[in-house]
Amino acid sequence: MGRRRQRGRNVQGILLFDKPLGDSSNKALQKVKQLYYANKAGHTGSLDPLATGLLPICFGGATKVSAFLLDADKRYWVRVKLGETTTTADSEGELLERRAVESVTAERVAAALEQFLGEIEQIPPMYSALKHQGERLYKLAREGVEVVREPRRVTIHDIRLLSCELPELELEVHCSKGTYIRTLAEDIGEALGCGAHVVGLRRTQVGPFSGENMVDLATLQALAGQEDGREALDALLLPADTALAGWPEVHLNSDSTFYLCQGQPVIVPKAPTEGRVRIYDDKDNFIGVGEILDDGRVAPKRMI
Template identity: 35%
Template sequence: MARKRSTSGLDGLLLIDKPAGWTSHDVVARVRRLTGQPRAGHSGTLDPFATGLLVVCLGRATRLAEYLTAHEKVYVGEVVLGAETDTGDAEGQVVAWGEVPELDEAMLARVAARFTGRIGQVPPAFSAVKVGGRRAYDLARRGEAVELAARAVDVFDLRLDWAGEGRLRMTVRCGPGTYVRSLARDLGREFGCGAHLAALRRMRSGRFGVEDAWELGAMERLAAAGRVAEAVIPSDEGLMDWDAAVLAAAGAGAFVRGTAYVAGRTARVARRARVYGIDGEFLGVGAVEEGGVVRPVKVLVG
């Protein structure tokens, strides 16, 4: 393969279509190698068996990961009825069987409505949730009993469609922290037959869609041609639903030094906002307070 040029100064976001069998960490490690940027992370884990959109943050953009992780997400999954597994997916061991009932569209709609809104959800035992300072999946793999408390998650929209042969197609739009494996498990219990997730694909994360993501093979070819920077999008693209504040030279200078600045009393109050210099440079995240005070929260330049 041709020697790729150094791109260690890359800052921004890279949209990757994660293949099945890869962990999210595996993808980030490959991106580090392809871009030459050691500072890289993702904005929301996908299980190894899952595919779809993984938003990778590069360089200074890694400081924005917490905001991108909080975005709502859209998934499409395949639910197998009649068997519940210990992992909640097809890679686990079956722990309960049940006879699949007759299901019609009206029943599917009623059940979907019960799992829409703010709901209580128990994460899977095989998850990254910490129990006494240890990851739940580490305890579960050792055969230790794992008891996790239910927590509130937001399911904004849920659609269930009969896919034949004891299978459902599930489309879900949800908030951060929602486990789709747990949703499949709980649907199976609601139907009284058990269920697990056989396939999962993340279609959207915030304003980004998988249709705009790069497959790893295509990224390899870009890197070989020294063109990987063409795939990187600006860091602020993930925050475009926020308010923005534009500062003239004095205000921008204060911001990058970490100092609050009175931008003007006409400024609208915003708990968080994108902050730019008058030349259009994205400076970071700030809070706009009463009286037009712009206070730095995360400074990305300087």
């Protein structure tokens, strides 16, 4: 039986997409994939429907570096409403409790934020995509089921108070992968003694990518409607190795390119002594991610 032919174009690269409000990350991905008529695409880390902002979408071989973006640090702008808690820790949930906020000041908020700097523990919210015995937590939550969740360690690199106009705060958060901003907002509210939930959330950075060059859906749709639409869309894509900006590079000669592509570790003069590296072949094409072995050889880790 013949191999099933894939539908769509062989698109390659990374799009810095500005996810619109209300769409799930997967719904946004499918819209973009359809506009590009791409046969292979994936996103790099879910955003809640309530959230907007940077959702890097990887096409073709770039999907093989998407895991490294999933592991990367993130940066968010968040608006928090004090004095109210909800079932989902955001404005889409049902109101649970109201508490007074009159005693809250910008100075108290700044002092409370200090408690969350560095490595902290978070209990994942029930309204999350984590699985329990094969079921997504948010599905169980909608059925009225609550399960015990183990705390997770995350790192808050920086948290800045941008404005304090009660009952709302605006914050900028720089954090490690796996951080739940809704949980952080809830915990800040409890530290202030008044409770809180998220009313606005925007991701502004993922690893080396900032939100300055994001492209929204309306722009993509307009380009797709042009006579040279596919060329215009493809011109927005970044090379796969931009996801690994800052990683050390290793450049191979023709022999080491051949052997490494066969899955064999190779000796590369002046290679780094440890860690992961970007690998380029003898024609300076990016061909994947390597890892330095204990004996100094470069081994293939994730090839494109």
